[in-house]
Amino acid sequence: MFIINCPYCGERDQTEFSSGGEAHIVRPKQPTELSDDEWAEFLFMRKNIKGIQFERWNHSHGCRKWFNVVRDTSNDKIHAVYKMGEKPPANK
Amino acid sequence: MLNFETTVQDSKSYGDLTLSEVEPILKINLRSNKREFSTKIGKLLSIIPPIEANTSSSNEDYSILWLSPDEWLIYSNNKISYEQQNLLEENLFKNISNMNQGSVTNVTDHWVMINLKGFKIYDLLSKSSPYDFKNFKMKKGSVAQTLLNHTDVILHNIDDNNLNLFVRRSFSEDLWLWINDSARFL
Numbered sequence: 001m002f003i004i005n006c007p008y009c010g011e012r013d014q015t016e017f018s019s020g021g022e023a024h025i026v027r028p029k030q031p032t033e034l035s036d037d038e039w040a041e042f043l044f045m046r047k048n049i050k051g052i053q054f055e056r057w058n059h060s061h062g063c064r065k066w067f068n069v070v071r072d073t074s075n076d077k078i079h080a081v082y083k084m085g086e087k088p089p090a091n092k
Numbered sequence: 093m094l095n096f097e098t099t100v101q102d103s104k105s106y107g108d109l110t111l112s113e114v115e116p117i118l119k120i121n122l123r124s125n126k127r128e129f130s131t132k133i134g135k136l137l138s139i140i141p142p143i144e145a146n147t148s149s150s151n152e153d154y155s156i157l158w159l160s161p162d163e164w165l166i167y168s169n170n171k172i173s174y175e176q177q178n179l180l181e182e183n184l185f186k187n188i189s190n191m192n193q194g195s196v197t198n199v200t201d202h203w204v205m206i207n208l209k210g211f212k213i214y215d216l217l218s219k220s221s222p223y224d225f226k227n228f229k230m231k232k233g234s235v236a237q238t239l240l241n242h243t244d245v246i247l248h249n250i251d252d253n254n255l256n257l258f259v260r261r262s263f264s265e266d267l268w269l270w271i272n273d274s275a276r277f278l
Contacts, residue, residue, distance in 0.1 A: 008145055008160060008161055009145055009146060009237075010145065010146065011224075012222070012223070012238070013222030013223070015222045015239060016222060016238060016239060061237065061238060061239050061244055062237045062238065063145075063159065063160035063161070063163075063237065064160060065160055065161070
């Protein structure tokens with residue numbers, strides 16, 4: 001359990017949120033030109049690292065907005081929260 | 093045809109804690125990210141949708157609750173007939189939706205409003221909510237969207253130890269039973 005600082009509503013318990021997985025995965029510009037392996041790489045393969053990870057979260061039981069979180073997966077410490085479309089903070 | 097049948101038919105008291113469903117109340121959901129939207133609502137209802145998160149604005153007849161940066165819930169402070177509700181909805185729809193200023197959805201049948209009154213309401217809510225009520229109960233007009241017994245609710249602090257709770261109709265009976273069950277042990 002941890003607290004997430006929603007950029008719209010403020011600090012709320014984690015149970016109000018849903019995780020949307022890794023952030024900043026860019027959709028290929030020409031999906032038809034990709035091989036099956038390359039498409040699967042984009043669609044399914046995620047880093048799932050131990051350490052600092054960039055993630056998408058949704059405040060599903062609150063304002064229902066998506067945003068990005070920089071979280072250390074080893075201790076659930078949240079280093080930064082920023083809105084969709086914003087650039088990830090440097091030196092994280 | 094909207095379904096206004098409610099499963100919560102009664103009003104209950106446990107010590108100084110009073111629980112009752114309030115209806116018929118108008119509830120309208122508004123969504124917009126247009127700049128002129130606020131002034132339009134201001135002209136129509138003499139009330140401006142709040143921009144600050146977790147707040148509300150009220151006048152004698154209506155309250156507008158902040159739900160997200162582009163979403164609000166209007167509800168009537170007093171009971172009004174379904175005919176009057178339809179007139180107001182039509183007026184908003186004509187001036188907002190038809191003018192491409194946002195969307196107006198009548199959610200009167202979607203939400204059930206339960207009024208909770210008494211010194212122990214926050215003890216009751218804290219039994220099964222992850223929300224920290226410390227700031228909420230200090231500030232009149234605060235709004236919170238959170239979970240209560242795993243059910244989505246909207247809470248509106250209307251006065252000291254007096255709040256309105258909105259729950260979806262299909263979950264209302266379950267939550268009502270849970271509230272009553274928990275209130276007995278306060």
